[in-house]
Amino acid sequence: MLLITCPHCGERNESEFIHGGPARMRRPQDPSALSDEAWVDYLTVPSNPLGAVDEKWWHARGCGAWTVLRRDTMTHQFLPRSDDGR
């Protein structure tokens, strides 16, 4: 059971959060300009690295804040995020 750092509340138990999936790339501004393949990739292909992944966590049973955190999918350690994406 991880200890997740909520921006407002600090380190709280994983059980207070709901996992919101990987933080995906931004929704394409103009979907119709994309090829079918690219659009389907956006819809269906997630980030699945053996290593660091950016994830959304919702502090549902706490303050209700959403946060994006970087976690290593092998060690489960939380890692510092560089300033990229949301």
Place this chain on the structure above:
Amino acid sequence: MERYSLWSLARNALTHHQNWQRAWRSPPLKAEYDVIIIGAGGHGLATAHYLARNHGITNVAVLERGWLGGGNIARNTVTIRSNYLRDESIPFYVKSVSLFDDLTRELNFNLMYSKRSMIDIVQTSPKMRDLRRRMLNMVNHGSTYEPLSVEEVRRRIPALTGGGPDSRLPILGGMLHPDAATCRHDAVAWGFARSADDQGVEMHQNTAVTALLRGPDGRISGVETNRGTVRAAKVAVVVSGHTTTITETIGLRLPIKTINLTAFVSEPVKPLIDVIVNCPDIGVYIIQSDRGELIIGGANDLGLSFRRDIKQSVFEDAVVAMLELFPAFKRLKLMRQWGGTLDIAHDASPIVSRTPIGGLYVSAGWWGGFKAVPAGGYTLAHLIAKDEPHPLIEPFSLERFRHLDFVLESGTTTAR
């Protein structure tokens, strides 16, 4: 292949069992094969067996980074069934069950195959409706599901003492799936390995594939491993959990995410439960192995994970659910807990398919892949041999995502 039988056991007893033929060899790794199968798990070994048996292709190497049969084939909770929802899914699993029915004889290896049926214990009306819907579709495809009354459920599962009218979620009834079975999972791996080896297939352990390789024509040309380069015109990726790790070495991204699924066993006790018990409303399933241990599983962990670790909350949820219906189990002791890494595809159905890279095949997304081992191997062997999908796996091609032609099976297993 030295036959296994009571007579060979007796004969070998005379020489204190020192002269048994090795179940499989450890040959030196060659520089080239016709086919490379990455992953000596259930599906990989089954594919090797069927490639040799059904298609006469034997110049095959199965490359395994760890030890043979040490992945999910060693970790699953041995539920063999075909009670799926979709028209595309049910025939595949029906075929797998029928292959399992005859597999002990085909492999000459006692899989301890026990056709003992499964009972879904239903505690909510929506789940009852869902199972009835499945039942109606299963009948169309050669599988069987029968409704049971509460009394019949309790009669067949005497240890089920909870779930009475005063409980939180009283039992409403059940569904019986007579086709369901269990067996010894390790025996499946070893049986396929022994048979494949006997037919000339080579299995190489401690051989980790670090990258896929493409030739100048863009087709697959082989793999890079920790023991050097191995060339082949056909490569199949059959590694649960690490599929994308391997395919992304060649730039192929797949609609798959990797999750962790855990299970645990209790201390061994005298026979108590004869059927496979599944409780979909509260998220736990229980099987008693032939050693007497209760094998217990629940939901998968949320979030991506390649780490086969136990989350206390997931473990407790499964235990709490079990104790609701089987309060007498409170005092039993836990023996082992473990996890396994699974792929789930976007629509929770498997992917057995060619890929945009010629000669590269992928068998992934097996979320509940133990029951599919024979049919998965059977159909993947067909695909590799003929470069055309077997009819049973046409709906599971990678192409289906292009057309948003999902085979939606989310929610049809106890693992969420």
Place this chain on the structure above:
Amino acid sequence: MAAESMRLDQGGRIDRARTIAFTFNGRNYTGCAGDTLASALLAHGERLTARSFKYHRPRGITGAGQEEPSSFVELLGDHQSGSQPITTVRLRDGLQARSVNCWPSARFDLLALNQLFARMLPAAFYYKTFMWPNWQVYEPHIRRAAGLSFAPDADRVVGTYETRHWHCDVLVVGAGPAGLMAALSAARTGARVLLADDGTEPGGSLLGRKEQIDGRAAIEWVNAAVAELDAMANVTRLSQACAWAYREANLVVVTERAPSTPGIFQRSWRVRALQVVIATGALERPLVFHDNDRPGVMLASAVQTYIHRYAVRPGRRAVLFTNNSSAYEVAADMRSVGIEVAAIVDARAAIPADAAALVPGVEILAAHVVAATDGRRSLTGVHVRARVGGALRPVDGAALQVALALDEQPGRAEQHVRDAVRHRRVEDDRGPVHRVHDAVAQLVARRGLHPEVPHRDPERGERRAAGDQQRGDRGRALGHAADAEQHDAEAGGFEEDRGQHLVGEQRAGDVADLLGDLVRVPRPRGEIKQRLDLANRAVYAPAAAHLAEVLQEPLLDVRHDISSTFRNY
């Protein structure tokens, strides 16, 4: 009721005034308060307490605690709950227990007929047969024969279960010498400490040995340590509490089996700790030889425990089989309570003089091994041979008991230190007990929890740093002869530390020496917490060099570092 013929008149941590009546396999016995089922039965001279799983071979009591591999029992009546090792059942009035996996009894088991077919039943034989007509013809019979105990058929729990969530600065698992010292060191600085011990009383390995600490009996030291801990408001101490799960981010689950609160049957603690010290001690590994499972073959450490803790003589005449010097202390203890030591079979060619001096008059068979045993329901004899070549020969008449000692591969000098901590040894006259709790005290102290710790000696620190680098490399290349020499040379360096005070005066390099590649480096807060594992329960990377580094890091003052978030859970 059978008389307790093997009970010693004095000693032990039992209360002879409080007799307890119990039933085992249908027969009535008495024991004393403080006994386990195993010790009480041994006091009556009962040896055959179990049957093996497949062949139903006669089995007895091998260990004294969780390490017991052979004898499993199930409890009857209200306490029915699957099976457990006979050595972990606390004696209670009205206890009814029976051996599992035998019928009709352990003494006479019909299923022992399996042994007639033993040759047909090798490992994994069932994969090679039972195929025709199909497995399900055989399955019901196999299932009935398998399974160790009867499954509980009703919810017989009287009392409620409770869950507690707990946060602490230091969780110490194990209240043996290392754990008590670690808890004391941490608690004296004001840190919140949770000390969880699986035993019925604290002391761990000290309860089973005649050990001395600071010139007095070890039990006195334990009592003083426990008294000091219990007097501190920042310490919570649990007994009969098993830490059984180590989850992510230092979440440890502890089950308290017999809380003192009336009406609470069991309490489960979900503990989040800043630091975890695992001081669970070491278990002896048995030596392997033909027919090593006869009732009467026991671990040497277990024999010591039965003598000192339970005041029981586990036999009358014994042969010890060993490969290191710890067995000589056991032999001396055995002789002191009237057990005749017929011989010590030592696999080593050269026996250290100080070890032999402990057992004057005992025949020592150097460079010999036990090769076979005699006896059916009980051990009656032992056969030895020279370790290299050599014919089998019986030892001088009948031996009633063999005690086994620790396993070490001669020549693996670099394992010398590792084994010294992992298993108890008496090569160093300060004893491993001292080393271990020195090491923990040092480590805990260096983390800023003990105000009296001197900072490291820069000179000594530098010299050690160089050595540590090499040691780190050596950790990756075990078995290198040159390294073995160096290691031996440095092992000699412990001589100069003799006589130093226990707490806080070890130096960084010495800790690295002691713990070698057992230690995973504690990391600063904010990352997944690492832990100090003195019992080598998990696999760690060689970290001696890293340990030296981390001990040079700035000290953390845990008292001021506690986030209020934790307190608000």
